[in-house]
Amino acid sequence: xxxxxxxxxxxxxxxxxxxxxxxxxxxxxxxxxxxxxxxxxxxxxxxxxxxxxxxxxxxxxxxxxxxxxxxxxxxxxxxxxxxxxxxxxxxxxxxxxxxxxxxxxxxxxxxxxxxxxxxxxxxxxxxxxxxxxxxxxxxxxxxxxxxxxxxxxxxxxxxxxxxxxxxxxxxxxxxxxxxxxxxxxxxxxxxxxxxxxxxxxxxxxxxxxxxxxxxxxxxxxxxxxxxxxxxxxxxxxxxxxxxxxxxxxxxxxxxxxxxxxxxxxxxxxxxxxxxxxxxxxxxxxxxxxxxxxxxxxxxxxxxxxxxxxxxxxxxxxxxxxxxxxxxxxxxxxxxxxxxxxxxxxxxxxxxxxxxxxxxxxxxxxxxxxxxxxxxxxxxxxxxxxxxxxxxxxxxxxxxxxxxxxxxxxxxxxxxxxxxxxxxxxxxxxxxxxxxxxxxxxxxxxxxxxxxxxxxxxxxxxxxxxxxxxxxxxxxxxxxxxxxxxxxxxxxxxxxxxxxxxxxxxxxxxxxxxxxxxxxxxxxxxxxxxxxxxxxxxxxxxxxxxxxxxxxxxxxxxxxxxxxxxxxxxxxxxxxxxxxxxxxxxxxxxxxxxxxxxxxxxxxxxxxxxxxxxxxxxxxxxxxxxxxxxxxxxxxxxxxxxxxxxxxxxxxxxxxxxxxxxxxxxxxxxxxxxxxxxxxxxxxxxxx
Amino acid sequence: xxxxxxxxxxxxxxxxxxxxxxxxxxxxxxxxxxxxxxxxxxxxxxxxxxxxxxxxxxxxxxxxxxxxxxxxxxxxxxxxxxxxxxxxxxxxxxxxxxxxxxxxxxxxxxxxxxxxxxxxxxxxxxxxxxxxxxxxxxxxxxxxxxxxxxxxxxxxxxxxxxxxxxxxxxxxxxxxxxxxxxxxxxxxxxxxxxxxxxxxxxxxxxxxxxxxxxxxxxxxxxxxxxx
Numbered sequence: 001x002x003x004x005x006x007x008x009x010x011x012x013x014x015x016x017x018x019x020x021x022x023x024x025x026x027x028x029x030x031x032x033x034x035x036x037x038x039x040x041x042x043x044x045x046x047x048x049x050x051x052x053x054x055x056x057x058x059x060x061x062x063x064x065x066x067x068x069x070x071x072x073x074x075x076x077x078x079x080x081x082x083x084x085x086x087x088x089x090x091x092x093x094x095x096x097x098x099x100x101x102x103x104x105x106x107x108x109x110x111x112x113x114x115x116x117x118x119x120x121x122x123x124x125x126x127x128x129x130x131x132x133x134x135x136x137x138x139x140x141x142x143x144x145x146x147x148x149x150x151x152x153x154x155x156x157x158x159x160x161x162x163x164x165x166x167x168x169x170x171x172x173x174x175x176x177x178x179x180x181x182x183x184x185x186x187x188x189x190x191x192x193x194x195x196x197x198x199x200x201x202x203x204x205x206x207x208x209x210x211x212x213x214x215x216x217x218x219x220x221x222x223x224x225x226x227x228x229x230x231x232x233x234x235x236x237x238x239x240x241x242x243x244x245x246x247x248x249x250x251x252x253x254x255x256x257x258x259x260x261x262x263x264x265x266x267x268x269x270x271x272x273x274x275x276x277x278x279x280x281x282x283x284x285x286x287x288x289x290x291x292x293x294x295x296x297x298x299x300x301x302x303x304x305x306x307x308x309x310x311x312x313x314x315x316x317x318x319x320x321x322x323x324x325x326x327x328x329x330x331x332x333x334x335x336x337x338x339x340x341x342x343x344x345x346x347x348x349x350x351x352x353x354x355x356x357x358x359x360x361x362x363x364x365x366x367x368x369x370x371x372x373x374x375x376x377x378x379x380x381x382x383x384x385x386x387x388x389x390x391x392x393x394x395x396x397x398x399x400x401x402x403x404x405x406x407x408x409x410x411x412x413x414x415x416x417x418x419x420x421x422x423x424x425x426x427x428x429x430x431x432x433x434x435x436x437x438x439x440x441x442x443x444x445x446x447x448x449x450x451x452x453x454x455x456x457x458x459x460x461x462x463x464x465x466x467x468x469x470x471x472x473x474x475x476x477x478x479x480x481x482x483x484x485x486x487x488x489x490x491x492x493x494x495x496x497x498x499x500x501x502x503x504x505x506x507x508x509x510x511x512x513x514x515x516x517x518x519x520x521x522x523x524x525x526x527x528x529x530x531x532x533x534x535x536x537x538x539x540x541x542x543x544x545x546x547x548x549x550x551x552x553x554x555x556x557x558x559x560x561x562x563x564x565x566x567x568x569x570x571x572x573x574x575x576x577x578x579x580x581x582x583x584x585x586x587x588x589x590x591x592x593x594x595x596x597x598x599x600x601x602x603x604x605x606x607x608x609x610x611x612x613x614x615x616x617x618x619x620x621x622x623x624x625x626x627x628x629x630x631x632x633x634x635x636x637x638x639x640x641x642x643x644x645x646x647x648x649x650x651x652x653x654x655x656x657x658x659x660x661x662x663x664x665x666x667x668x669x670x671x672x673x674x675x676x677x678x679x680x681x682x683x684x685x686x687x
Numbered sequence: 688x689x690x691x692x693x694x695x696x697x698x699x700x701x702x703x704x705x706x707x708x709x710x711x712x713x714x715x716x717x718x719x720x721x722x723x724x725x726x727x728x729x730x731x732x733x734x735x736x737x738x739x740x741x742x743x744x745x746x747x748x749x750x751x752x753x754x755x756x757x758x759x760x761x762x763x764x765x766x767x768x769x770x771x772x773x774x775x776x777x778x779x780x781x782x783x784x785x786x787x788x789x790x791x792x793x794x795x796x797x798x799x800x801x802x803x804x805x806x807x808x809x810x811x812x813x814x815x816x817x818x819x820x821x822x823x824x825x826x827x828x829x830x831x832x833x834x835x836x837x838x839x840x841x842x843x844x845x846x847x848x849x850x851x852x853x854x855x856x857x858x859x860x861x862x863x864x865x866x867x868x869x870x871x872x873x874x875x876x877x878x879x880x881x882x883x884x885x886x887x888x889x890x891x892x893x894x895x896x897x898x899x900x901x902x903x904x905x906x907x908x909x910x911x912x913x914x
Contacts, residue, residue, distance in 0.1 A: 676864065679867045
């Protein structure tokens with residue numbers, strides 16, 4: 001595998017924000033997810049659950065409800081009292097409209113997708129009309145007392161069921177009157193006899209209302225008569241969320257204890273027509289409150305305050321053993337949060353509201369493989385850059401020499417010149433950054449630190465010139481020939497400064513010539529999302545990793561896939577490689593070994609050796625430990641191209657420094673879990 | 688008033704203290720006789736009551752005067768202090784003799800915000816022309832109506848408090864992360880370190896108490912040892 005001195009970095013105190021709401025769109029096979037800090041993410045299920053899009057958070061925005069309308073338009077509403085539409089091409093909030101009803105707790109689109117119902121703090125349900133390029137207030141249903149915590153449309157679109165405090169109501173949409181009022185039981189005993197919050201409701205097509213409340217019950221009601229049909233005590237703490245499958249034969253609920261339960265509509269006896277809701281499967285994947293669930297056609301999706309997104313496939317609905325048949329857990333974003341100044345041995349960490357600059361530690365001693373070397377100089381926290389304003393940082397980068405730091409929020413680009421002189425750090429903000437009309441989605445410094453590439457809307461990349469001492473100017477804007485509407489989210493530049501490759505949201509990769517500032521070629525579009533890009537420093541080949549775990553090598557000068565890449569495609573990748581569950585997020589190279597490609601995802605780090613034969617399915621993929629026990633000669637016979645190391649987990653970043661040592665940034669899950677809000681106590685037998 | 692009442696009470700007490708010896712003597716003189724209530728003529732009682740009232744009025748007046756005196760003295764002290772704080776008189780005179788900068792005008796412009804920047808500049812220029820006085824003004828701000836902001840943020844805060852109380856309030860049965868994650872450790876055959884090491888903020892009160900007790904104990908020991 002080759003030996004490296006490894007800097008095992010664990011001082012990146014990254015805390016992912018908890019998941020507040022989920023919205024699944026079966027039509028586009030996408031999942032929208034809102035976090036407690038106001039950030040929004042979109043996962044594409046067709047592209048192996050890749051986090052396709054991300055909109056950074058905002059201090060004052062707290063999203064409480066998300067919904068898709070008319071296919072692929074995404075709306076959000078929150079405690080700020082605004083209903084907003086997200087622009088998924090430009091990755092920002094398109095517009096927001098005040099609901100004038102105080103904080104908004106719930107929102108749902110009607111089955112045809114032409115109306116939005118919004119439940120407000122003041123007890124009113126407001127209807128908004130969805131127009132082609134905006135939404136418009138239509139009318140308000142009769143205002144009742146108590147905040148509207150949840151609402152659900154009847155599939156016919158004529159009624160709305162509303163969950164409030166201590167009661168449920170049914171509204172007739174046409175007349176706007178409440179036609180049914182159902183009281184929900186409070187907690188029967190206990191010291192804290194308090195109101196019962198109906199956290200979630202669902203209206204089924206046969207007129208049944210399903211409610212989940214803070215008492216811990218899932219209840220089924222008849223909406224016509226207002227009577228209780230069934231009660232299922234699920235938990236001793238609150239049941240916070242509920243989702244129904246499209247066929248209405250399965251319900252998923254999430255509780256405060258972190259458990260997720262499935263309810264199924266099953267016949268009472270074999271072959272009988274009468275059927276009943278039965279609690280079938282419990283899952284305990286979360287440690288903290290599950291605040292959002294969704295039900296896709298083949299899986300239960302749950303998101304908790306422990307920042308985990310869990311996709312649990314339902315085995316009876318999954319056909320065959322494919323990618324869909326495996327449990328997926330996502331904690332970390334599929335984006336780069338760390339950047340490394342290879343020459344200056346600095347690391348830049350991106351947090352929602354600030355950046356941290358660290359100098360790596362060093363050691364004097366040397367050892368053999370597997371030794372832990374004593375640190376002679378401890379890692380040093382050099383700088384903390386706080387961003388002003390309520391917007392969160394969406395991307396950041398540091399130049400290879402460590403003298404420039406750039407970061408961007410949705411509305412502004414910030415550039416800083418850093419002077420590092422024997423221990424002291426001086427930072428100067430570059431005052432006149434050219435005003436770009438659109439926001440930056442990814443930043444990259446060129447290898448010689450003379451230019452900054454800013455990925456922007458509509459497939460454009462702006463090139464800014466970095467001038468000493470601490471000035472910058474706009475040089476060029478590169479635009480693709482195809483006129484893509486999507487924003488660029490990945491950038492890479494060649495070391496010699498000739499080429500720049502940019503991947504946009506429609507998975508198109510454009511290669512630009514930086515000598516002439518014009519498009520050079522496009523890589524043939526592959527039908528899966530691009531997760532990482534890099535240009536080889538010696539051969540100028542573009543290496544591309546896709547979310548279905550395919551790896552391609554594209555020769556920029558010849559404008560075609562290389563022979564090695566063709567060979568890989570003919571041979572096929574190893575089964576074990578294709579079944580990995582997180583995408584490759586970063587690719588780097590070893591200049592001393594031109595045949596090596598270094599790749600990593602969250603759970604492994606791999607050196608892809610192009611000079612060695614590819615493994616077939618019969619051989620073991622992770623063979624490093626067995627190779628170690630073999631003799632030198634036998635080792636050569638067994639070695640294959642994929643050299644995988646799983647020692648460092650979960651990985652956020654891997655890079656190779658200039659002098660040949662490896663930097664590995666880990667974030668242990670337990671460190672995150674201990675800093676989360678307190679979990680619900682659970683009695684365990686025998687403790 | 689409170690003071691006067693206090694004084695009255697004291698006087699009454701004194702009277703009570705004076706009386707008993709006499710009464711005692713009387714009791715000693717005629718021990719055999721039953722205690723007959725002392726006969727007091729109407730005139731005497733009236734005279735006693737009158738004198739008492741007079742005395743009370745006098746003390747009240749005296750108190751009031753004392754208070755006045757005190758207040759006056761304090762006021763004088765304040766005046767003196769103020770004088771001490773102020774700059775020397777000649778400097779003050781010089782300052783007041785100089786023409787004033789139009790303070791009102793400046794504050795108004797700052798309030799009006801960014802869109803009035805031009806106006807501001809003009810003002811500044813005018814000032815510059817008049818006297819060589821440069822007034823620095825902050826330019827980077829946004830004007831918002833505080834009233835609206837307050838209302839939405841207040842609503843938002845109420846809503847957040849509601850969630851907080853329902854998820855983490857009393858009766859929700861929450862534990863600490865340490866306790867929660869140590870369950871697995873308890874039953875597992877391989878014992879590991881605690882999830883979270885001791886936090887310094889824990890048991891603050893007890894630690895404080897222990898510290899105080901230690902101090903107290905040491906001082907006690909010190910007192911004892913020389914003896």
